[in-house]
Amino acid sequence: MPRILSIWLPQLPLDRLTRQGDPRLEGPFAIIAEEKNAWRVTHANDAALTAGVVAGQALADARAICPDLLTEPGDPVREDLLLRALWRWADTLSPRVSLDAPDGLLLDISGCAHLFGGEAQMGREAFIRLSDLQIQAQIGIADTKGAARALARFGTEEVCGAPPGEMTAALSGLPIAALDIPQKMVGELARAGLTTIGHLYQQKSAELARRFGLHLTQALQTATGLTPDPVTPKMADPTYAARMTLPEPIGFLEDLENVLRRLATQICTRLEHDQRGARRFSLIVRCVDTGDHPLAIGFARPCSDPDAILRQFSHPLSKLEIEYGADWFRLVAEQIEPIRLKQGSFGEDAKRADQRLILIETLGNRLGFDHIRVFKPRDHHVPELEFDQVEAAGVTPYWDVAPRPRPIRLFSPPEFVQVETPGRPPLNFKWRRMSFSTDRAHGPERITPRWYREEDPRTRDYWTVQTDQGRRLWLLNYPGEDTQDWYVAGEFA
Amino acid sequence: MGQVDLQSLRESRALSLAQPTLSVGAGVSLRKGRTHEVIGPGADLFAIIAAAEQDRGILWISLYRDLVSLCPTGLQAYLNVEDVILVEAVSRGELLWAADQALRAEGGFCVILDMPDQLSLKESRRLQLSAEQGGGLGLILLRGGVSSSAAQTRWDCTPLHAEQPVWEWRCGKGKNGEMGTWRVTRTGGQKRGQNAKDTLHMAPAASA
Numbered sequence: 001m002p003r004i005l006s007i008w009l010p011q012l013p014l015d016r017l018t019r020q021g022d023p024r025l026e027g028p029f030a031i032i033a034e035e036k037n038a039w040r041v042t043h044a045n046d047a048a049l050t051a052g053v054v055a056g057q058a059l060a061d062a063r064a065i066c067p068d069l070l071t072e073p074g075d076p077v078r079e080d081l082l083l084r085a086l087w088r089w090a091d092t093l094s095p096r097v098s099l100d101a102p103d104g105l106l107l108d109i110s111g112c113a114h115l116f117g118g119e120a121q122m123g124r125e126a127f128i129r130l131s132d133l134q135i136q137a138q139i140g141i142a143d144t145k146g147a148a149r150a151l152a153r154f155g156t157e158e159v160c161g162a163p164p165g166e167m168t169a170a171l172s173g174l175p176i177a178a179l180d181i182p183q184k185m186v187g188e189l190a191r192a193g194l195t196t197i198g199h200l201y202q203q204k205s206a207e208l209a210r211r212f213g214l215h216l217t218q219a220l221q222t223a224t225g226l227t228p229d230p231v232t233p234k235m236a237d238p239t240y241a242a243r244m245t246l247p248e249p250i251g252f253l254e255d256l257e258n259v260l261r262r263l264a265t266q267i268c269t270r271l272e273h274d275q276r277g278a279r280r281f282s283l284i285v286r287c288v289d290t291g292d293h294p295l296a297i298g299f300a301r302p303c304s305d306p307d308a309i310l311r312q313f314s315h316p317l318s319k320l321e322i323e324y325g326a327d328w329f330r331l332v333a334e335q336i337e338p339i340r341l342k343q344g345s346f347g348e349d350a351k352r353a354d355q356r357l358i359l360i361e362t363l364g365n366r367l368g369f370d371h372i373r374v375f376k377p378r379d380h381h382v383p384e385l386e387f388d389q390v391e392a393a394g395v396t397p398y399w400d401v402a403p404r405p406r407p408i409r410l411f412s413p414p415e416f417v418q419v420e421t422p423g424r425p426p427l428n429f430k431w432r433r434m435s436f437s438t439d440r441a442h443g444p445e446r447i448t449p450r451w452y453r454e455e456d457p458r459t460r461d462y463w464t465v466q467t468d469q470g471r472r473l474w475l476l477n478y479p480g481e482d483t484q485d486w487y488v489a490g491e492f493a
Numbered sequence: 494m495g496q497v498d499l500q501s502l503r504e505s506r507a508l509s510l511a512q513p514t515l516s517v518g519a520g521v522s523l524r525k526g527r528t529h530e531v532i533g534p535g536a537d538l539f540a541i542i543a544a545a546e547q548d549r550g551i552l553w554i555s556l557y558r559d560l561v562s563l564c565p566t567g568l569q570a571y572l573n574v575e576d577v578i579l580v581e582a583v584s585r586g587e588l589l590w591a592a593d594q595a596l597r598a599e600g601g602f603c604v605i606l607d608m609p610d611q612l613s614l615k616e617s618r619r620l621q622l623s624a625e626q627g628g629g630l631g632l633i634l635l636r637g638g639v640s641s642s643a644a645q646t647r648w649d650c651t652p653l654h655a656e657q658p659v660w661e662w663r664c665g666k667g668k669n670g671e672m673g674t675w676r677v678t679r680t681g682g683q684k685r686g687q688n689a690k691d692t693l694h695m696a697p698a699a700s701a
Contacts, residue, residue, distance in 0.1 A: 099571040201554065257694065315591055344628040355551050355600030356578070363580055375574050385567045385600055399537060399574035408537055470652040471534055481665035493538035493571075493652070493660075 001164055003119065004231060005094070005107040006148035007126065008138045009083070010337055012103050013074050014043050015135045016082050017441070021075045028069045032059050042074060080146060086135070088436060096233035104152070105307045106145055108231040116231040123159035143167050145231060146223030150178035150197075167224045179219045185212060197223075230449055240278065240333035242266040249325025256317055256326070257284070257310060264306035271333060277302025278333035279394075285320060286328035293320060298369055300393035302337040308358075312365050337424030361394050369393045379403070383462075383489070384412040404445075407474045409491030414476050414487035422484075425463045425475045431488050436467040443478075521662065521675055525601070526615075528617065528624050528631030528647035532638075534662045535650030540605045540632045545572035547603040547630050552595045554580040554588060555607035585609075589616060596623035596631050603630045610637035617642035646671055 009015070013031040015233065018023075029046035030041045039059035051066035062069055079102065087105060090097040093116075096108035109122065116122035116300040123139045130137040140151030147170065151160040154174045162170030172176070174197050177186045189212065194200060200208065200220055209217045222229040242263045260283065271277055282296040297312040364372045373389040379399040380386050384401050420428035420435070428437045443463035450458055458478040465473050474490035523529055523543055531539050544551045551564065551572065560581050564575045580595070582588040592606040606620075612633065616649040621643040631644075639647065647666035653659040653676075663674045 188633060317581060352549070352600060353597065355602075357603065359550075359552075359595060359598045359600065360578065362598070367580065367587060367591060371583075373579045373581070375577060375579075377565075383564075383566070389560075389579060397575040399569065401569050402566040404566070405570060406564055406566040408541065409562045409569075410564035410565055411562055411566070466654065468654050470654045472658065485541055490562075490567070492567070493535070493541070493658070 001115065001144055002110045002230065002406040003164065004142060004145050005109045005119075005123065005126070006100070006140045006142075006145070006152040007086075007090070007105040007107070007130070008132075008140070008149070008152040009086070009103045009135060010106075010138060011043055011136045012082065013079050014045055016079060017072070019134050021186045024070045025207040028066050030062060030069055031074045032071045041071075052343065061085065085129075087277045089133075092129070096231055098151070098231050098233050104149070106148070106231050108233060111142070119161055120159065123161060127158050142170065144223055144225045145229050146219065147171055149180065149227070150174050150223060154178040155460060160400035172196065173200065173222060176200070179216070179223055181216055181219050185216060185490075186214065189216075207446045208408075238270075240267050240271055240276075240336065241330060243328070246327045249327040251322045251325040253318060256320075256322075257314070258333065259329050260313055260317070261306060261310055263329060266335050267331060268304045268306045268309070271304040271336075275339055276336050277304040277339045279303070279331075279335035279337060281313075282332050283313060284328075284332075284335060285322075285326045287322055287324065287326045289324045293321070293326075297365050298361070298393070300341050300357045300364065300369075304339065305484075308361075312361060315366065320352070351491070364393055370459070375399060382447060384410060407472075407492045410474075410490040411488060414446055414489040416487055417486045419486055425465055425477070426486055429486065431473070434450070434469070434473070436469050438465050439468045441475075443475075444479075446479075450487045464492070498540060503652070522671070523630060524669075525630050526625050526628045526645075528596075528633055530620050530633045530635055530639065530642060530644045530647040530666075531650060532635050532647065533650040535652045535662075536648075538652075538660060539648055539650045539662060540634060541571045542569060543630065543632055544576075544603040548577070549601055549622055549629070551577045551602055551603045551605065552580055552591075553577060553581060554591045554595065555605075556609060557581050557583070557586065557606045559609070580697075584596045589620075592620055592631070593623045595627075595690045596620060596629055597627045599627065601627065601629040603632070605632045605634065607634045608636060611635070611640045613644055614641055614643060617644055621645075634650075639649075645669075 014025070014029070025045055027047045028051050030048050030053055031043040032039050033042045034393060035298070038091070041053055041055055041059060042061050044053045044055060048066060051069070053062045053066050057070065066086060073093065083099065083101065085099060087099055089105060090105050094107040094109045094112045098106045100106045104485055109119070113119040113122045116125050119141050123141055127137055130336045137158070138152045139159045140148040140155055141153055143162070143164055144167060147162060147167045151162060151169060153172075154177070159402070169404060176189050176195060176197060178197065189195075194203070198403070205217045205220070210311060218227070221227040221467065244263060246259075246261055247477055250259070271292040278299070279302055280296065280298050281292060285293045285295065288292060295313065295316040297309070299308070299312070303309065317448070322481055333468075351397040360372050372392045374392045374397040376388045376390045376397075378386055383406055388407075415431065417426070418430040419426040421441070423439050425443070426440055428435065430436070441463050444461035447460045447462065449455055449457055449459070459480060461477045461479050463475045465475050467473060471486050472492040474492065476487040477484065538601070553560070560579055563579070565577070568574055568577070580590055580591050588606065592604055595602055595604045612635070617633075620631055620633070633644065645668050646664055649663045649665055651661050653661050658679050660677045661674060662677055663670050670687065
């Protein structure tokens with residue numbers, strides 16, 4: 001028989017602020033959220049509760065009841081982060097923990113309770129440990145997830161346990177809302193005179209299902225343990241981070257590098273064990289006088305090599321200005337990716353590919369990875385759309401040979417030329433304040449644009465022109481236009 | 494007597510420092526582990542052909558305005574487009590830093606630096622030292638005129654007006670006396686493929 005421990009965190013958003021030492025919490029304070037175009041109170045602290053503010057109240061009403069009330073909108077993302085941190089923390093109680101968002105955790109404690117001296121003591125222990133973390137909790141222990149959740153939320157004490165195999169009896173006194181059913185159904189049941197779970201036992205389940213739907217009978221069956229509803233534990237995502245606190249502040253570059261090497265080695269050993277690498281590392285250096293200095297580096301491929309991390313950090317570290325020293329460091333690996341141990345090539349080729357990536361990393365970390373690019377082919381017939389420039393990091397470059405020869409310089413938009421002697425193409429013209437005369441011309445190559453797209457709809461004629469001056473230009477003209485202007489679209493070698 | 498000694502000393506020193514050279518074509522060779530300056534309207538092509546011969550990663554370091562006009566569908570006739578890494582710098586300082594790092598890096602890359610203005614002697618010496626350290630090939634396209642520099646050679650490249658595409662490459666400065674003028678034509682017809690090794694053959698010009 002499995003045993004489930006449910007932790008309910010009724011005031012999680014408030015606890016988050018308490019842990020930050022928010023001074024507003026001394027007076028009446030409430031967390032609010034926008035529901036159906038109205039601001040409503042979702043969580044109120046003790047002072048506010050005493051004053052008559054309750055959860056679910058409209059903010060205007062709450063302000064009328066308690067004029068001193070201070071409020072803040074909820075921050076679901078940070079609350080979720082706190083809940084996830086507690087999820088990792090719950091490893092101390094049981095190896096099988098699942099998240100019960102947005103304000104709870106479910107632990108499968110079968111076979112764990114004796115380590116704490118029994119279930120009641122275990123619940124008590126969890127409660128005390130959470131109180132130490134300044135987090136209010138209510139705990140329910142039962143055979144099923146539904147029952148444990150119900151006991152945590154509607155139990156009379158902080159730690160509420162039901163003896164094994166007696167779910168029906170333990171639940172009978174609890175209100176219907178303790179079941180995992182929609183709020184609307186609770187109202188419907190109350191109108192039918194059914195207010196506690198015990199009332200439901202007296203009804204035939206077929207009748208209940210006919211009138212209120214299968215969902216109700218299903219919730220009742222899972223809560224009482226007639227249908228299995230196991231905890232599906234999920235490991236919290238591992239965080240690859242390491243920190244170091246020093247008794248005395250340090251300031252020399254050499255010392256900083258030693259600290260970084262230790263942190264990097266620690267993280268990289270773990271990454272390597274999990275066959276993973278990180279594309280980004282960020283280091284926080286806390287100086288004794290000027291506070292935190294965040295530094296970050298990137299990699300062109302997942303990396304788990306302390307030497308590479310040190311090499312890339314050497315530039316930002318040398319730029320760091322430390323006057324009185326730093327005594328706290330934290331290195332975090334971000335953008336974790338699996339490393340596939342695959343041998344792509346032998347000897348020289350592999351070495352060259354490595355050297356190429358190292359150079360891309362070095363340049364990218366200073367200039368920005370979006371400034372290091374490679375060419376990528378595109379399936380298109382308009383000359384300036386035949387290729388793209390894409391970020392070089394994380395891309396294996398390839399090139400499909402385009403079918404037509406093009407100039408090595410392509411000007412987009414094309415550059416206007418001043419026609420001196422007209423012709424097709426012009427016999428004499430000026431471009432970039434230089435005079436040219438046409439000796440031979442080859443063309444036109446007519447290119448029609450994609451009229452069905454939002455782009456320049458003019459047909460183009462391209463001419464390859466050998467000038468008397470030597471340079472070979474690619475002239476462009478738009479036939480069928482009123483003004484017969486000429487442009488230089490590119491220059492051949 | 495003393496002069497002869499000096500001469501022999503210079504030669505032995507040159508031999509001991511001898512580094513592999515890159516043969517671009519008949520008679521034209523560029524020393525690796527050195528920087529070479531290229532000027533003139535045909536500078537792009539000179540750099541492209543030298544880079545193709547180098548057969549390593551090619552870094553084209555340039556400001557945005559010069560980098561966007563580079564057209565791989567035109568480059569494909571001369572070199573492997575996959576080898577090209579484009580590095581966009583936003584300032585003169587970044588241009589020089591990137592070129593310095595790329596030349597210094599292990600792997601003997603071919604570094605093409607598109608320099609919008611002049612290089613001072615100090616800057617060019619620094620790049621030269623980096624190239625010696627990394628063993629790659631540094632090609633500096635000087636758009637803004639020349640000044641005294643520490644580069645190994647300086648090439649003035651111009652396309653000529655002729656029946657078929659012809660370029661004139663004139664080496665106006667060479668530390669080891671590589672001076673001369675070459676007239677370069679394109680033979681072997683229009684290549685569709687990427688293997689551009691033999692698209693260009695050199696014919697030494699009458700003057701040298």
